[in-house]
Amino acid sequence: MNEIIDFKEVLRLLKQQEIVYTLSNNKITYYYMKDDNIVLKAPSFHSQISYEDFVKLYCREHFYLYIPKDENINSDKDEQYYSWKSKNAN
Secondary structure (H helix, E strand, O other), rough: EEOOOOOOHHHHHHOOOOEEEEOOOOEEEEEHHHEEEEEEOOEEEEEEEEHHHHHHHOOOOOOOOOOOOOOOOOOHHHHHHHHHHOOOOO
C-alpha cells in the first residue's frame, strides 16, 4: 500500500487522473475525478460530489494510491483460443 501523507498530494493526484482509495472497517472506497466532480465508488455504493465538498468532507481521511495489477495477456493462450475458434466457426 502506498499511503499518501499529504491531502494536497491527494488533490494533485486526482487532478492528474489518478485513482486513490480509503480503507475503513476493511471496506475499500475508490475516488477519481470526472469533469469537476469526484466520483466515489465502493462495492455497494456509487456517487459523485463536487470538488469543494470532497475537500471539506475528506480532508482528514487516510488515502492510498491505487496501482493497478499488471495483468498481461498471455499471447500463446490468446493465439490458441482464436485458432480453435476459427476452426470451429460456422
